[in-house]
Amino acid sequence: MVLKRLAGALPNVIGVVIVTFLLTRALPGDPAAYFAGPSASTEAIQQIRASLGLDKPLAHQFALYLRDLAKGDLGNSLSTGQPVLTEIRQRLPASLELTLCGLVLALSVAVPLGILAATRPGSWIDHLCRLLATAGVSLPTFFTGLLLAYVFYFLLGVAPSPLGRIDVAFSPPPTVTGLYLVDSLLARDAALFWASGGQLVLPAVTLGLFVMAPLMRMTRASMLGVLSSEFIRTARASGLPRTKVLYAYAFRNALLPVVTTLGMVFSFLLGSNVLVEKVFAWPGIGSYVIEALVASDYAPVQGFVLTMALLYVALNLAIDVLYGFIDPRVGIEG
Amino acid sequence: MNAATLRHVRYVATQNPVTLAAFLMFTALVLLAIAGPWIAPYDPLASDTANALKPPSARNWFGTDSLGRDILSRIMVAARLDFGIAVSAVAASFAIGATLGALAGFFGGWADRIIGRIADTIMAFPLFVLAMGIVAALGNTVANIVLATAIINLPFYIRVSRAEVNVRRNAGYVEAARLAGNSDLRVLALHVFPNVLPPMMVQISLNMGWAILNAAGLSFIGLGVRPPQAEWGIMVAEGATYIISGEWWVALFPGAVLMLAVFTFNLLGDGLRDVMDPRMRT
Numbered sequence: 001m002v003l004k005r006l007a008g009a010l011p012n013v014i015g016v017v018i019v020t021f022l023l024t025r026a027l028p029g030d031p032a033a034y035f036a037g038p039s040a041s042t043e044a045i046q047q048i049r050a051s052l053g054l055d056k057p058l059a060h061q062f063a064l065y066l067r068d069l070a071k072g073d074l075g076n077s078l079s080t081g082q083p084v085l086t087e088i089r090q091r092l093p094a095s096l097e098l099t100l101c102g103l104v105l106a107l108s109v110a111v112p113l114g115i116l117a118a119t120r121p122g123s124w125i126d127h128l129c130r131l132l133a134t135a136g137v138s139l140p141t142f143f144t145g146l147l148l149a150y151v152f153y154f155l156l157g158v159a160p161s162p163l164g165r166i167d168v169a170f171s172p173p174p175t176v177t178g179l180y181l182v183d184s185l186l187a188r189d190a191a192l193f194w195a196s197g198g199q200l201v202l203p204a205v206t207l208g209l210f211v212m213a214p215l216m217r218m219t220r221a222s223m224l225g226v227l228s229s230e231f232i233r234t235a236r237a238s239g240l241p242r243t244k245v246l247y248a249y250a251f252r253n254a255l256l257p258v259v260t261t262l263g264m265v266f267s268f269l270l271g272s273n274v275l276v277e278k279v280f281a282w283p284g285i286g287s288y289v290i291e292a293l294v295a296s297d298y299a300p301v302q303g304f305v306l307t308m309a310l311l312y313v314a315l316n317l318a319i320d321v322l323y324g325f326i327d328p329r330v331g332i333e334g
Numbered sequence: 335m336n337a338a339t340l341r342h343v344r345y346v347a348t349q350n351p352v353t354l355a356a357f358l359m360f361t362a363l364v365l366l367a368i369a370g371p372w373i374a375p376y377d378p379l380a381s382d383t384a385n386a387l388k389p390p391s392a393r394n395w396f397g398t399d400s401l402g403r404d405i406l407s408r409i410m411v412a413a414r415l416d417f418g419i420a421v422s423a424v425a426a427s428f429a430i431g432a433t434l435g436a437l438a439g440f441f442g443g444w445a446d447r448i449i450g451r452i453a454d455t456i457m458a459f460p461l462f463v464l465a466m467g468i469v470a471a472l473g474n475t476v477a478n479i480v481l482a483t484a485i486i487n488l489p490f491y492i493r494v495s496r497a498e499v500n501v502r503r504n505a506g507y508v509e510a511a512r513l514a515g516n517s518d519l520r521v522l523a524l525h526v527f528p529n530v531l532p533p534m535m536v537q538i539s540l541n542m543g544w545a546i547l548n549a550a551g552l553s554f555i556g557l558g559v560r561p562p563q564a565e566w567g568i569m570v571a572e573g574a575t576y577i578i579s580g581e582w583w584v585a586l587f588p589g590a591v592l593m594l595a596v597f598t599f600n601l602l603g604d605g606l607r608d609v610m611d612p613r614m615r616t
Binding site: 011012013015016018019020023024026127130131134135137138139140141142143146147149150153154161162266267268269270271272274275278279289290293294298301302304305308309312313316 | 352451454455457458459460461462463464466467468470471472543547550551554555556557567570571573574577578579580582585586589590592593596597600601604
């Protein structure tokens with residue numbers, strides 16, 4: 001079953017690779033000049049053109065691009081001189097940690113609120129939840145981030161300075177997973193755990209606020225649908241306790257559409273991650289790509305787009321598989 | 335719009351005062367976008383370093399930025415640019431997406447498969463990331479922001495239009511139009527497509543907010559609109575440096591207006607959906 005889903009994701013991977021390839025060729029003017037940087041000589045540009053294969057026909061160029069990809073060669077960053085793949089790999093854990101924390105936070109608020117709203121449709125709680133959710137999705141993440149930093153760092157002084165993953169007083173934990181929260185626990189360093197956790201709170205809340213709305217709406221809608229179905233009526237009529245009906249019977253079935261929305265939610269999360277990283281000087285791949293954009297350094301930008309797209313395809317695949325586990329019926333047709 | 339629809343609109347407006355408020359705010363924002371440059375109290379580009387980073391006062395209601403420019407005037411002037419980007423992007427994705435989706439839904443077969451594949455490929459990217467990639471590759475201009483925003487919104491229009499055309503493909507009135515001797519394209523354009531417009535309107539309204547947010551996000555990270563031009567996203571970015579040292583007004587006001595604009599469109603989209611299809615409410 002997993003294999004079948006893998007095969008289903010293949011066209012998307014191919015599409016992503018083709019689009020990223022086209023984006024590398026779409027650079028205004030001469031791509032070689034862009035890759036060589038603003039201060040390159042004519043010979044250097046010629047050399048780069050030959051090494052990128054830009055003097056060859058498009059199909060041949062595509063083959064070369066695929067060959068480089070297969071070798072894991074995404075080119076070198078101009079500003080640091082490092083291979084793009086190495087830099088992205090170093091910075092990816094920071095972004096993943098932030099994204100996952102944002103997601104967990106959003107889920108832990110959105111799902112209970114959605115259930116609450118669904119059990120009291122039309123009440124003021126329902127309207128309030130709806131208004132809050134719409135407000136959340138209307139907040140530009142970069143603005144929320146700034147606002148939170150202002151209130152909790154400048155005014156109240158409860159949050160650490162919004163600069164990076166860890167306070168300068170600490171040194172990062174020995175790298176095992178690259179996620180500071182996990183690594184500091186593995187190193188049994190409680191102070192470090194709290195320090196990195198503290199840095200994480202504001203950016204994660206910022207991200208979470210933005211994706212809360214679709215999750216909450218979906219939870220509410222699917223709970224409403226399930227609660228009006230016949231087996232719930234039967235369960236209620238049989239005198240089962242309210243909480244049992246709600247959580248054991250209704251919630252499990254209402255979970256499926258929520259899991260499906262996760263795909264869209266991840267699209268939002270990965271996109272707004274870039275903005276949040278800029279606001280909080282978070283050293284993930286988002287701020288990496290912004291630095292590269294400012295320096296007109298295109299290889300990292302393309303490596304970033306490709307990495308994010310492949311990550312997103314992989315996440316969607318994982319959601320598909322998860323879906324199959326929650327609802328065994330799906331596997332039969334799919 | 336017949337009497338029954340009007341009654342329904344009035345019912346929705348009175349039942350849900352939020353929708354009414356959203357509509358009023360929408361009108362105000364449109365007026366601001368049209369008249370902004372004429373009613374702005376100061377020149378949005380005129381710097382006055384003697385008067386830099388002043389908090390809100392009777393003279394500068396929203397304060398001044400690091401170059402002493404009046405923030406209120408800049409916000410008012412920027413409304414036209416932000417709305418312009420969003421409206422043109424949404425119009426482009428509507429025109430292209432609705433047409434492609436209608437063709438896919440009506441004819442099926444190869445057209446459907448190719449168009450579906452295009453939509454799937456776009457959706458395979460995290461959308462904001464794809465927009466960044468497009469603007470970075472094509473060049474840092476406002477036109478490319480519009481193009482990128484139009485491209486990432488395309489799949490939504492393709493899907494809605496495809497689904498809505500598909501269910502009507504074999505309806506009785508379509509058969510009748512065909513029997514009357516209309517060509518396929520004529521049936522699609524004059525008999526099927528008008529019925530697809532109401533659900534598309536909801537999509538457009540929900541999409542406008544997202545398009546504004548997207549354009550502002552791109553300029554926040556330095557893509558597209560360039561300083562010194564006034565744009566809400568850039569203004570927040572310019573204010574970001576000062577918020578940590580306590581000069582909150584530089585980023586707060588443009589950010590709040592941006593939020594209000596997006597909020598208005600989202601509420602309006604919800605309200606429109608209630609009018610079009612009460613069952614869809616979530």
